[in-house]
Amino acid sequence: MERLINIDRRIIFVFVFLGVAIPLLVDIHLPIKPTPTVRSVYDEIERISIEDPDRPVLVSFSYGASTVPEMVPMTRAILRHLFSRGRKVVGICLWPEAVGIAQPIMDELAAEFGMKYGTDYAFLGYKPGQHAVVLNLGQSVAGTFPFDTAGTAIGDLPVLDGAKNLKDFSLVFDFAAGDSMEFWWIPFGQEKHRFPFAGGCTAVMAPDLYPFLQSKQLVGLLGGLAGAAEYETIIGVPGSATAGMEPQSVTHLIIILFILLGNTVYFITRRRGGTV
Amino acid sequence: MLFLTRTLPFLFCFVFGVTSWIIYYVPHEYAQTIEREFALWLRLVFAFAYVLGLVSLLSLHWAKIRQRQAGWAYSLIVYISFGVMMLFVVYNDGNGPFAPQETTGPYQWTFINVHVASSATMFSLLAFFISSAAYRTFRARTPEAAILLVSAIIVMLGRVPIGAYISDVIPEAMQWLMSVPNMAAKRGILLGVSLGAIATSLRIIFGIERSYLGGGDD
Numbered sequence: 001m002e003r004l005i006n007i008d009r010r011i012i013f014v015f016v017f018l019g020v021a022i023p024l025l026v027d028i029h030l031p032i033k034p035t036p037t038v039r040s041v042y043d044e045i046e047r048i049s050i051e052d053p054d055r056p057v058l059v060s061f062s063y064g065a066s067t068v069p070e071m072v073p074m075t076r077a078i079l080r081h082l083f084s085r086g087r088k089v090v091g092i093c094l095w096p097e098a099v100g101i102a103q104p105i106m107d108e109l110a111a112e113f114g115m116k117y118g119t120d121y122a123f124l125g126y127k128p129g130q131h132a133v134v135l136n137l138g139q140s141v142a143g144t145f146p147f148d149t150a151g152t153a154i155g156d157l158p159v160l161d162g163a164k165n166l167k168d169f170s171l172v173f174d175f176a177a178g179d180s181m182e183f184w185w186i187p188f189g190q191e192k193h194r195f196p197f198a199g200g201c202t203a204v205m206a207p208d209l210y211p212f213l214q215s216k217q218l219v220g221l222l223g224g225l226a227g228a229a230e231y232e233t234i235i236g237v238p239g240s241a242t243a244g245m246e247p248q249s250v251t252h253l254i255i256i257l258f259i260l261l262g263n264t265v266y267f268i269t270r271r272r273g274g275t276v
Numbered sequence: 277m278l279f280l281t282r283t284l285p286f287l288f289c290f291v292f293g294v295t296s297w298i299i300y301y302v303p304h305e306y307a308q309t310i311e312r313e314f315a316l317w318l319r320l321v322f323a324f325a326y327v328l329g330l331v332s333l334l335s336l337h338w339a340k341i342r343q344r345q346a347g348w349a350y351s352l353i354v355y356i357s358f359g360v361m362m363l364f365v366v367y368n369d370g371n372g373p374f375a376p377q378e379t380t381g382p383y384q385w386t387f388i389n390v391h392v393a394s395s396a397t398m399f400s401l402l403a404f405f406i407s408s409a410a411y412r413t414f415r416a417r418t419p420e421a422a423i424l425l426v427s428a429i430i431v432m433l434g435r436v437p438i439g440a441y442i443s444d445v446i447p448e449a450m451q452w453l454m455s456v457p458n459m460a461a462k463r464g465i466l467l468g469v470s471l472g473a474i475a476t477s478l479r480i481i482f483g484i485e486r487s488y489l490g491g492g493d494d
Contacts (some may be wrong), residue, residue, distance in 0.1 A: 009408040016407045035451060065395035096326075100387045103379050128326065129319030137314045139308060151376045166312075182466075192300075203435070208458040211466060226435050236399035249438035251403065254430050258411040263425070266415050 001272075004265045012219055012258060013141060017253040030249055032271035034230040040220030041173075042200045042234045048170040048196070049085040054161055055170040056088035059184070061178035064097035071175055071190075072202040073241035074228035075105055078173060081123075081235050082202070088159045090169075092145060093126040102175075103149065103229055120131065122157045125149040131184040138166045138193050157264060166193045174199040181209060188219050200227060266267035286483050293481035334358070361386065427453055 028069050034042075048057070052097050059079070063071045083087050093099050103123050110121050124145040127133045136144040141163055142154045154160055161213060162168060172195055181199045190197040196219050203224025212218040222231055225248060228241035299307040337351035345351075361383065366373045369381025380385070412474055416422035433439035434450020479485035 005413070009450070012408045012411055013404045016404050020403075030441050031441050032437050033447060035447070065392040066399040067300055068392050068396050069400065099377075100379070100393065101386055104384075107379070127319065128322040129315070129321065132315040132318040136312060139312050143312070149376055162375075189301045207454060207458050208462055208466075210454055211463040214455070214459060229437075244470070245437050248355065249436040249441075251407075252432045252436050253438060255407050256432055258407060259425070262411045262414065263416055266417075 001265055001269050003185070004261070005269065013087050015254050015258070016251055019251040020134075020247040023250045024243075026247050028250075030246060032229050032245060034231040035227075037221045038227050038230040039234065041078070041222060042220075042231065044171060044196060044198055044219045045081055045085065045087070047080075049087060052163075052170040053086070055168060056090050056159055058084055058163075058166070058169040058172045058182070058253070059089055060094055060172065061091065061098035061102040061179035062094040062184075063101075063103070063175055063202075064095050066186040067177040068101060069240075069244075070202050070225050070228075071177055071200070072101065072105065073225060073239055073244070074222045074231060075102065075175055076109065076199065076239060077228055077235060077237070077241070078175075078222070079106060079109045080112075080237060081231070082111055083115055084235070086113075086120075087170075088107050089115075089121040090141075090159060090163070091096075091123040092120070092133075093128060094184065095178070096126050099126050100219050101148065116223040118152070118157045119159055119196070122148050122159045131188045138189060140165055141168075143214040152229045169195060171196045171198065173197075176201045176205065179205075181218070182212065186212060191216050201238075203227075232264075282486075282489055285489055286486070290481055290483065293477070297481075417490075 040152075046055075050053075059082075061075070079089065089106070091102060091259075093102060106123055107117075110117065115121050124147065127144060129136070129141030131135050133144060141160060145154060147153055148157060154224075166189055169226060172185070172189065174181050174197070176199055181201065185197060185199075185221065189195070197217065198219040198221070199209070200222035201224070206221060206227070209218060209221055209223075213221055219248060222228060225241050225244050229245045232242045284300045290381065292314070294311065297426055299314075300312045314375075333354070339345075340348045340351040341355070364381070364383035364386060365377070367376055369378040369383070403477060414425060414428070416425050430446060430449050433442065435448045439446035439450065476485065480488065
């Protein structure tokens with residue numbers, strides 16, 4: 001029992017490694033069932049595509065390099081859905097690192113769906129200021145982002161015709177690896193100007209955002225790689241998130257088994273009068 | 277001197293704090309103009325904070341290199357990496373520093389293949405440490421801990437497809453846990469944090485809390 005309690009952590013690391021590596025090599029098909037919070041995002045994009053097709057969608061990228069494996073699959077899934085419905089998309093960044101990550105993805109997916117830069121989509125880049133940027137956007141998009149990343153004046157981008165402030169977007173979507181949704185977008189944007197707002201975040205942040213789902217300040221939410229996989233399932237285009245669900249499933253199972261083993265050892269040792 | 281170091285900063289804090297508070301709720305044109313200007317100034321402060329952060333980072337690592345402190349070689353890597361990335365930014369895939377930054381070329385390549393790859397790897401290592409920590413510390417020592425343990429297992433299974441594969445009840449139970457007990461707890465925490473933040477803000481705005489000015493309470 002003593003050896004089991006003080007198990008070398010490298011043994012656990014090996015199990016976790018195998019739990020990730022083997023499902024990547026062996027195809028284990030597991031069905032993915034979308035949750036209501038993810039389904040709501042899809043339904044909202046479908047709704048605005050029918051009821052409000054002319055106004056653009058504002059997509060905010062608030063994540064950096066460390067969360068790329070979790071955030072990029074959902075970025076691709078959401079942009080793919082928007083472009084497939086012919087939605088005009090305007091991208092901005094509230095994290096400096098996001099520019100180099102998001103812009104190539106937007107360009108790639110726009111090209112895939114034949115979207116033209118300037119007319120169908122635009123990328124305005126990064127501005128420092130976090131919630132101050134959201135405050136300024138609430139009053140004037142052109143005043144906050146006078147130029148796109150290529151140096152083109154906002155007035156010369158037809159995609160932004162009529163989009164003077166946040167209320168002029170049919171939907172605002174934030175990809176968040178930090179607290180941008182609950183501390184920047186909701187208090188200084190959505191709550192002040194009342195526009196449809198949805199988001200995608202890392203798995204660890206998702207539980208924090210459930211109060212905003214119930215209050216309808218958030219239309220829907222994609223939480224982590226699982227949320228991205230659910231979205232890929234809904235739109236019918238499996239990607240890296242769907243592929244990642246099998247290793248994640250097995251790894252979760254391994255961690256649960258280790259927790260159960262740890263507790264079994266704990267109770268046996270305690271029954272024998274030992275201390276753990 | 278006391279006026280410059282204590283009274284003036286306090287007056288700034290009071291005036292800007294109260295004004296920002298009021299104009300948030302006032303939709304009048306004048307209030308909106310003030311809000312726009314305040315937000316612009318705030319963004320300037322943020323931009324300068326990056327410069328300050330950069331100077332601080334480079335100074336810290338320069339001191340480590342100069343004094344040959346433990347791990348000074350890592351500080352050297354900071355300087356080399358910073359220099360290389362700066363060169364790539366200035367080169368800008370052949371377009372020079374004054375053209376809009378290109379999304380191709382050595383800067384973008386290094387960013388994606390070195391910075392993103394290494395940052396994501398560091399973050400991913402958490403899975404290994406969390407697994408080890410969960411095995412050692414996640415014990416059902418009390419009834420409350422047992423409830424937490426069972427909830428955690430349901431959420432861990434319910435969040436991934438294997439949960440639905442085992443039983444359809446698991447994802448539904450996970451959804452209930454997230455939407456009801458989790459949401460109630462998170463809402464309580466959020467309200468508590470917000471009330472605390474409001475109280476602290478008021479103390480700062482009205483000069484009750486002055487530690488941000490430095491030099492003690494006197």
